[in-house]
Amino acid sequence: MTEAQAARLAIREKRHAGSTRGLAPGYVQCNLAVVPQADAFDFLLYCQRNHKACPVLEVCDPGDPEPKRLAPGADLRTDLPRYAVYRSGERLPDVTDLRALWRPDLVAFLIGSGITFDDALERAGVPTDRHRWVVRSTLPTVPAGRFRGDLIVTMRWLTPQQAIVATQVSSRFPQNHGAPIHIGDPAAIGADLARPLFGPPVERVPEGLVAVFWACGVTPQQAALDARVELLLAHSPAHGFVTDLKADALAVL
Amino acid sequence: MTEAQAARLAIREKRHAGSTRGLAPGYVQCNLAVVPQADAFDFLLYCQRNHKACPVLEVCDPGDPEPKRLAPGADLRTDLPRYAVYRSGERLPDVTDLRALWRPDLVAFLIGSGITFDDALERAGVPTDRHRWVVRSTLPTVPAGRFRGDLIVTMRWLTPQQAIVATQVSSRFPQNHGAPIHIGDPAAIGADLARPLFGPPVERVPEGLVAVFWACGVTPQQAALDARVELLLAHSPAHGFVTDLKADALAVL
Numbered sequence: 001m002t003e004a005q006a007a008r009l010a011i012r013e014k015r016h017a018g019s020t021r022g023l024a025p026g027y028v029q030c031n032l033a034v035v036p037q038a039d040a041f042d043f044l045l046y047c048q049r050n051h052k053a054c055p056v057l058e059v060c061d062p063g064d065p066e067p068k069r070l071a072p073g074a075d076l077r078t079d080l081p082r083y084a085v086y087r088s089g090e091r092l093p094d095v096t097d098l099r100a101l102w103r104p105d106l107v108a109f110l111i112g113s114g115i116t117f118d119d120a121l122e123r124a125g126v127p128t129d130r131h132r133w134v135v136r137s138t139l140p141t142v143p144a145g146r147f148r149g150d151l152i153v154t155m156r157w158l159t160p161q162q163a164i165v166a167t168q169v170s171s172r173f174p175q176n177h178g179a180p181i182h183i184g185d186p187a188a189i190g191a192d193l194a195r196p197l198f199g200p201p202v203e204r205v206p207e208g209l210v211a212v213f214w215a216c217g218v219t220p221q222q223a224a225l226d227a228r229v230e231l232l233l234a235h236s237p238a239h240g241f242v243t244d245l246k247a248d249a250l251a252v253l
Numbered sequence: 254m255t256e257a258q259a260a261r262l263a264i265r266e267k268r269h270a271g272s273t274r275g276l277a278p279g280y281v282q283c284n285l286a287v288v289p290q291a292d293a294f295d296f297l298l299y300c301q302r303n304h305k306a307c308p309v310l311e312v313c314d315p316g317d318p319e320p321k322r323l324a325p326g327a328d329l330r331t332d333l334p335r336y337a338v339y340r341s342g343e344r345l346p347d348v349t350d351l352r353a354l355w356r357p358d359l360v361a362f363l364i365g366s367g368i369t370f371d372d373a374l375e376r377a378g379v380p381t382d383r384h385r386w387v388v389r390s391t392l393p394t395v396p397a398g399r400f401r402g403d404l405i406v407t408m409r410w411l412t413p414q415q416a417i418v419a420t421q422v423s424s425r426f427p428q429n430h431g432a433p434i435h436i437g438d439p440a441a442i443g444a445d446l447a448r449p450l451f452g453p454p455v456e457r458v459p460e461g462l463v464a465v466f467w468a469c470g471v472t473p474q475q476a477a478l479d480a481r482v483e484l485l486l487a488h489s490p491a492h493g494f495v496t497d498l499k500a501d502a503l504a505v506l
Contacts, residue, residue: 069395174505252505
């Protein structure tokens with residue numbers, strides 16, 4: 001059994017209930033978004049048009065909870081530790097099992113997560129465990145049907161040398177957000193540091209460090225939320241899906 | 254006016270009627286596939302699942318013939334020199350204008366073409382004007398709805414050194430078929446050299462040369478054909494759409 005399979009089994013059997021960050025390092029982790037089939041075309045189109053934020057790695061057939069290509073035998077209803085549930089844009093309490101909510105018309109999307117290149121960054125000497133936020137920007141995404149909204153970004157504070165290396169390393173993962181979308185002044189992209197979606201509020205980038213911004217996989221989830229789709233099932237933040245795919249297998253050169 | 258805009262205008266005004274190969278070098282060229290909205294979700298899903306053969310660069314809104322992101326102001330009904338028309342899988346005579354066939358429910362897909370990295374290959378010393386075929390293989394694609402079929406591949410005969418350089422260069426274009434899917438024995442992937450879809454029949458790879466195979470953008474068109482979709486409009490082979498996007502802007506590292 002690989003580390004990835006062992007991680008999923010531990011989650012399914014409720015032996016692992018916390019974040020998937022650091023779990024099965026080197027394997028691709030995915031964000032999950034499940035929408036009714038009626039919204040699936042527009043949602044897939046939204047992801048295609050905003051590929052850096054929404055790198056779709058697999059779309060299951062309607063009603064099928066098994067990601068046959070990324071993790072044959074897995075079940076997306078039980079193999080993530082925690083799920084967020086939204087009805088018409090309203091967040092309900094998190095759940096740890098989707099089976100009671102599953103329907104034959106639901107379409108599951110697995111979207112590449114930035115967690116995937118954390119391992120490659122660490123190997124290249126770029127720390128990934130601190131100085132990291134998820135914030136809103138005012139850069140518009142390209143709409144598709146009902147789906148639209150501003151780009152949500154991951155911000156990391158790095159030394160100039162780390163910023164260069166992180167740009168090189170992340171560029172090699174075009175299926176996982178790829179290269180940064182901005183370096184430097186947070187205000188230039190309207191990054192809302194005062195009210196981050198993840199991480200404590202901050203005021204300014206410390207002297208000697210540079211802010212580096214990547215398109216974030218929370219973007220499509222927020223767009224689905226704002227569209228008030230009738231039902232949206234998603235991973236709870238930092239509680240992603242561990243696939244059988246090695247991150248290095250997705251790297252370019 | 255850029256070279257790309259001038260090329261499209263010449264096509265629209267019927268001053269250029271031939272192949273787009275070699276036209277506006279350095280600009281991304283796309284294959285076109287237009288299907289009714291009823292088939293659009295499955296077709297987009299098929300492309301997502303077979304990304305190396307079907308790198309979707311833009312999907313227009315239903316009924317909209319303007320690729321707003323890749324070439325604002327262009328019209329996909331007039332700005333390609335020649336179109337193939339299929340009704341329920343039967344090929345009708347080619348046309349040079351789609352306006353009489355256009356409908357409000359048609360969805361246009363622009364799919365990255367291998368022509369895009371020809372310029373980068375040439376700059377790296379790999380000739381692209383000869384020893385090139387489009388052939389069927391027996392590698393299955395991943396189905397989506399009614400869309401399925403074997404992978405169609407582009408085969409080039411190269412020296413071993415050219416094969417290495419071509420692998421490096423094409424790897425930098427993951428949005429345009431990317432790295433080869435096979436190097437060496439054509440029989441290993443069931444490549445049908447006796448009946449190529451493009452190029453003269455061949456028997457064996459000459460001594461000292463190596464066959465290199467890329468996933469080919471004809472694959473989704475063939476899948477749509479085999480699915481006998483009610484209406485399929487496509488570029489005629491080698492008569493693609495010239496976008497405003499520089500190929501180098503799509504390259505990784």
